[in-house]
Amino acid sequence: MIHYLSGDDLPCHADLVSQMFRDRATQFRGRLGWDVTVDAAGQERDVYDDEGPLYVICEDAGHHAASMRFLPTTGRTMVNDHFADLTGGPVVSPLIWECTRFCLAPDAPRHVTAALLLGALDLGLRSGLTDAVGVFDMAMIRVYRRLGWPPTLIGERGGIGVGLWAFDGRFRAGLERRAKANCATA
């Protein structure tokens, strides 16, 4: 099941949200070795978590399975703060959101990646967005391509890529098929 959580929704799903922050620590510090801050409770948070983001979370069997974080580019974003050299200057539009911290739980079933991307696509389509600008681990590009919603790469540095996802309804059917097909075999 896909949750769209922001603001007051977060305390109502405190357990799911703290699992997400713990899985982020496992993925970004543990598996990828990124220089991120992990607190005493084993949760990875950064300053952008204080900017009132919207989290898209895929819950599977009562647990956090996958998630990502959205912020409007009209406010403070990681891309504009740290990757403006790759984008050629700040990208600012209420029709473009930033997507960061794409995270998979260590034991996540395969289909959740497609389910999460489908949830993100639906959010963008429903919210009238044109694009998401994302920061991601370069190794994930193959995964996004295989699932049929590849980002357009703008640039990369040290294995971290910045790219664009178009919120285009024609990607929907493919993601939906993969979110379901893999579910049956997972």
Place this chain on the structure above:
Amino acid sequence: MQGRLERFLQDLGAARDLDGLTAAVRTLRDIFGVDHVVYHSVNAAGGQYAALTYSDEWVRRYIDLDYARIDPVVQGCFKRFNPVDWKRLDWSGKAQRAFLAEAIAHGVGRQGFSVPIRGPNGQFALFTVSDNRSDEDWAAYTEAHVRDLILVAHYVNQKALEIERGTDAVAMRALSPREIDALTLIAMGYSRGQAAESLSISEHTLRVYIESARFKLGAMNTTHAVARAMSSGMLVI
């Protein structure tokens, strides 16, 4: 509608005070073809500011009874940034149901769609359209107009901040070098494909540069953005 929205932005640019903003919001009601348009801003100190088409009686009552405290639209949108159909908000409380009935009786409409706007220094605003269409018609209407509503919402907010704080406080955002390159080539008559090729970027990336430039320039479309950038001397051709 695009032509009318472009003209609207010109009129909006000329607004100098709350009366001018209110006149602009009334024009928007006709352009968007809805029963009401509401712009409502709250700054970090709790000061409120509004330009809207609701009846004076309803506005007075709303303020007198401090309905912002219980209004699910204000409460639900305060901490989010994605636009929301009123049907997705929580109207289940007794006070909220009574409030909704009263709002409908005052002609607000049974349908609503609100765009939250987060401004500088904790400023928060809501841009709302409301109407009496059927659920089905309303869903089709908001789907067709969501992008225009979001852009107009942000441009109205920009103007409201300007009026409240003076133009210096809200300087036009500078275009990035890449955005200037993209607009310059489009202004010179290059197709998007040709412009992307000569900048050695994908058409998708070019489109995003143009989208970002359009917002910074307060424009409704690419042609309008190019015209604004030219007239303000940002493009040298």
